[in-house]
Amino acid sequence: MSPIMSLAQSMNLNWLTGFQEYCRVLQRPSGAPSRENAREKAWLLLNSAFSQYLRFHSSRMGSVSREDLEDIAADKSLDLIRRIELLAWEPTERSPSEITGYLSKVARNGLVDRLRELGRWVEVATEDQPEWDPDLTVLEASYDPRIPPDSPSSRLERKEFTDALRGCAEELEPRSRIIWFLRVLCQHSSKEIATHPQVSIRASHVDVILHRARQALQECMRGKGCEPSDMPAGTFVELWESCRLDDALATSRVRK
Amino acid sequence: MSDPSNKGHAKPEAPESGKHLTEGVCRALLNDLLSSAEKKIVLTHISSCQRCETAFKDRVAERERLRSSFALRHGSAGDLSISRLQAQSDERRSSVRVIESLRSLWDYMQEGTRRLRIGYALGAVAVAALLLILLWPDRDGGEDASLRWLPVTPGGLQVRDAEETVESEAVAAGMAAYANREVETAIDLLRETSASGRLETLRRIYLASALAQTERYSEAARLLKSVRPQTLPDPWGSESLWTLYVSLRESGQQTAADSLLRLLCLERGEVGDRARRVQRR
DSSP states (O other): OOOHHHHOOOOOOOOHHHHHHHHHTTSSTOOOOTTHHHHHHHHHHHHHHOOOOHHHHHHHHOOOHHHHHHHHHHHHHHHHHHHHHHTSOOOSSHHHHHHHHHHHHHHHHHHHHHHHHTTOOOOOOSSSOGGGOOOOOHHHHOOOOOOOOOOOHHHHHHHHHHHHHHHHTTTSSSHHHHHHIIIIIIOOOOOHTSSSSTTSSOHHHHHHHHHHHHHHHHHHHHHHTTHHHHOOTTTHHHHHHTTTGHHHHHHHBBOO | BOOGGTTBBBOOOOOOOSSOOOOOHHHHHHTOOOOOHHHHHHHHHHHHHHHHHHHHHHHHHHHHHHHHHEEEOTTSOOOEEEEOOOSSOOOHHHHHHHHHHHHHHHHHHSSSOOOOHHHHHHHHHHHHHHHHHHOOOOOOOTTTTTTOOOOOSSSOOOOOOOOOOHHHHHHHHHHHHHHHTTHHHHHHHHSSSOOOOHHHHHHHHHHHHHHTTOHHHHHHHHHHHHOOGGOOOTTTTHHHHHHHHHHHHHHHHHHHHHHHHHTTOOOOOOHHHHHHHHHHH
């Protein structure tokens, strides 16, 4: 296996390694430092994994609403966190494929339960069909990080635009910047933005701040000779890095 | 298939799924579980691959939606639970009500006089007293020398020809935040906008009050001096003067504060009583 391929595979499993590390922290005695942080990070990872597996299974078994999927993922994640802390489930001792297989099964069962509630589940003679337990290679398709060549002119154009937009965005107040990012780039509604831990204001206030942020960015970008609507590929990554949304995990905690 | 340039070694086969971001890598990136070198490789790829950028954007949106929608909570008994977060009630209707109240607030402030006359005064005093009793935010219960909150009346004043402009919406939203003691939000909203005429006066006095509540006294004093609170009807006029007094005092402008306090001691009503109690100390 080439070094690049092995790097790709190792990156694919990084989240499992991180998850196991958080679980080790959770299994320490209560009151251990950084326990709350580990709990929240583990919960987010589980949620993300469950969301993926639920999408996979619902494409085969029957679809439910996005809100139902979110509820299933959130409930199952919480349930597993509790079990980890009670030592009823010890992923630290499991292989990656055992963990993902288990999560996939839990997700599938959660989906089946919900479909039953909705009256959309057709009982089958035997459960546990093999094709319901995709292995790691199906769920986590290999990633080849070989980068396709990029022309010098498009690289330059992108760099100029992203530098300008990043500069303009960084002139906004941090909360205004995050509100703008969540609306324009993540397409979140005002209600969703309002309850984000880094925002925490009323939905109507979101609209007002967003309007002002858009105006400010448009003026700033035009001042730099750029039209904000002409966002080239690669802009999202730059702005995501500048917003530092993940930094909130360093400050947000399990709410009492 | 062998590659002649590889001296007989088989060229690695591209994986069946192609050369794109996987869920696992995306998850690791979003949760800061990649090394710097790995992160650089991944981000460089995403920047130049539209398909992966779209997928990454979806995952970022999903993750931030999760953080907006749920909160882990720790009960007093140590039990863990999650709750679905909901935005505070749709402010659209209450914003409209507050805008309407802005409209009528000014007329009320102008129609009421600072020195009430008997007859008309009795009715106006009754109305004002009723409004204050019903609508005055909870007192902070502090000492006489401390700040007071301005009242925000959600019902019934009309500003002539007021339009529901973004500016009036911003002022209304700022006042709604102020009424809920969300002071920093009120400051953000009121500071980021500017209006004209009556709306601007309202904006300034509420912004000044909010600034003073967060101990930004110099700025509060500057704002209040620009609107001449003594021209406003009570309670806004007298309470804004009181805010000005506290702001001057706390920002080290003692001479000006003392001078204002002496003037306030000549006032009737609550602010006058408060000023006299402070001066007696």
